[in-house]
Amino acid sequence: MTTDLLDAEFGSSLDEFLDREAVYWDEDRSAWYVTRYAEAQTVLKDDATFTRDDRFREGGLEFWRRGLAGMEGDTHRRTYFFHARQTSRSFAERITPSVIRPVAQSLIGPLVAAGRGDLAADYADPMPLLVGCRFMGFEIDDDDFRERIIALGRVRDRWKEALLTGPGCPLDSPVARAGSEAVDGLYELWLPTIRARREHPRDDLISALWAEGTRTFPDWGEDDMVASGWSDVFGGETKLLVRNLMYLLLTRPELRAQVASARELVPGLVEEGLRFMGPVRSLNKLVMQDVELGGQLLHAGDRVFVMLAAANRDPAIWESPRSFQVDRANASRLLSFGQGTRYCLGRFLARAEGVEAVNALLDADVDVELDSNGDPPAWAGAHTRSITPLHVTFAPRTLTER
Numbered sequence: 458m459t460t461d462l463l464d465a466e467f468g469s470s471l472d473e474f475l476d477r478e479a480v481y482w483d484e485d486r487s488a489w490y491v492t493r494y495a496e497a498q499t500v501l502k503d504d505a506t507f508t509r510d511d512r513f514r515e516g517g518l519e520f521w522r523r524g525l526a527g528m529e530g531d532t533h534r535r536t537y538f539f540h541a542r543q544t545s546r547s548f549a550e551r552i553t554p555s556v557i558r559p560v561a562q563s564l565i566g567p568l569v570a571a572g573r574g575d576l577a578a579d580y581a582d583p584m585p586l587l588v589g590c591r592f593m594g595f596e597i598d599d600d601d602f603r604e605r606i607i608a609l610g611r612v613r614d615r616w617k618e619a620l621l622t623g624p625g626c627p628l629d630s631p632v633a634r635a636g637s638e639a640v641d642g643l644y645e646l647w648l649p650t651i652r653a654r655r656e657h658p659r660d661d662l663i664s665a666l667w668a669e670g671t672r673t674f675p676d677w678g679e680d681d682m683v684a685s686g687w688s689d690v691f692g693g694e695t696k697l698l699v700r701n702l703m704y705l706l707l708t709r710p711e712l713r714a715q716v717a718s719a720r721e722l723v724p725g726l727v728e729e730g731l732r733f734m735g736p737v738r739s740l741n742k743l744v745m746q747d748v749e750l751g752g753q754l755l756h757a758g759d760r761v762f763v764m765l766a767a768a769n770r771d772p773a774i775w776e777s778p779r780s781f782q783v784d785r786a787n788a789s790r791l792l793s794f795g796q797g798t799r800y801c802l803g804r805f806l807a808r809a810e811g812v813e814a815v816n817a818l819l820d821a822d823v824d825v826e827l828d829s830n831g832d833p834p835a836w837a838g839a840h841t842r843s844i845t846p847l848h849v850t851f852a853p854r855t856l857t858e859r
């Protein structure tokens with residue numbers, strides 16, 4: 458191994474924020490930075506004063522279509538609670554043995570058999586999408602459908618990252634054009650099943666969404682069903698979490714051995730992984746009315762970057778915040794899923810997927826190591842942060858190592 462990417466992250470980009478005041482103005486980026494837990498929490502809980510800024514960015518509304526991120530006020534609240542009922546903790550628990558675990562196992566099995574693979578591209582990346590498609594009720598056993606949906610999802614993710622990283626993403630830019638075509642392609646793939654379930658419901662989320670949706674919203678239709686897909690299926694950040702967890706296991710053999718022999722620690726590993734290397738580094742908000750925050754006066758129209766990665770290391774909340782502790786008592790106070798009005802609806806699913814991804818790798822009971830012949834792992838993304846690629850080799854474990 459050359460540089461440890463987690464250590465390098467502190468030495469460079471994160472220290473810049475950790476050493477600053479709770480709220481400060483950055484002249485170069487023309488934005489306020491919020492670096493401490495209490496102030497970050499205030500922003501996240503007050504959606505009326507600090508709103509999501511995506512819908513004001515060029516191309517934002519076209520990207521989200523009828524999804525939650527583009528909504529506000531009462532419409533947002535009603536739709537938010539509607540989806541919250543679909544992706545609850547009990548839902549995640551129910552689909553863990555029937556959907557999440559089998560998908561994780563079906564992805565790791567062929568890699569182990571081949572003796573090598575990329576734990577990012579071949580494992581972490583397809584997992585959330587396949588899990589989402591299966592619990593929605595789409596047929597992922599059809600290889601063609603599976604391949605197409607993974608490829609289209611990848612193109613849409615690039616569009617999302619471009620939109621969230623810069624000031625916007627013009628619709629005539631190559632990334633937005635490709636992304637928009639991919640979204641149309643996904644519509645085409647999904648619509649036949651969505652239409653069929655309206656007539657002939659089954660025990661799946663599409664059927665439940667038809668039933669609940671038409672009961673809750675008088676004008677509920679196909680577009681809302683597809684938009685629900687965006688909310689419920691595309692938790693694109695989950696794949697980034699799984700990438701980061703894999704990197705952690707690959708580069709911390711003592712940690713891997715510890716959780717392998719005490720599986721009850723795996724949820725704690727995922728929780729601390731979310732705090733320590735949560736995929737969403739910062740949330741961008743727009744100030745809607747003048748407000749005081751952390752001793753500073755923010756004006757309507759100002760941009761605010763809530764540095765979740767820094768707030769998740771606030772020494773006022775966590776003891777030894779720079780150390781990774783699988784048994785950290787208060788890890789779940791993390792801000793990695795946001796909080797308040799727009800608190801992540803996929804947080805139970807994401808956690809369950811993280812746990813199953815780790816367990817499936819540990820269950821394989823093989824030696825796994827970074828492959829020095831492949832491209833080395835590197836940080837990717839700006840708005841989101843994850844480590845990819847993760848080329849590895851698998852080898853049978855020797856008895857003494859067990």
Ligand code: HEM
Nearest residue numbers: 525526688689692694695698793794795799801802803807
């Ligand atoms: C590790 C994985 C994930 C992370 C780190 C994450 C992070 C976040 C964050 C930070 C927010 C707050 C946004 C804001 O305040 O502007 C959020 C909201 C949301 N997330 Fe996630 N998320 C993850 C997985 C998922 C999954 C799996 C789903 C879907 C099943 C999902 C669906 C949503 C939805 C619908 C919202 C609410 C958007 C709104 O009301 O505007 N997320 N997520």
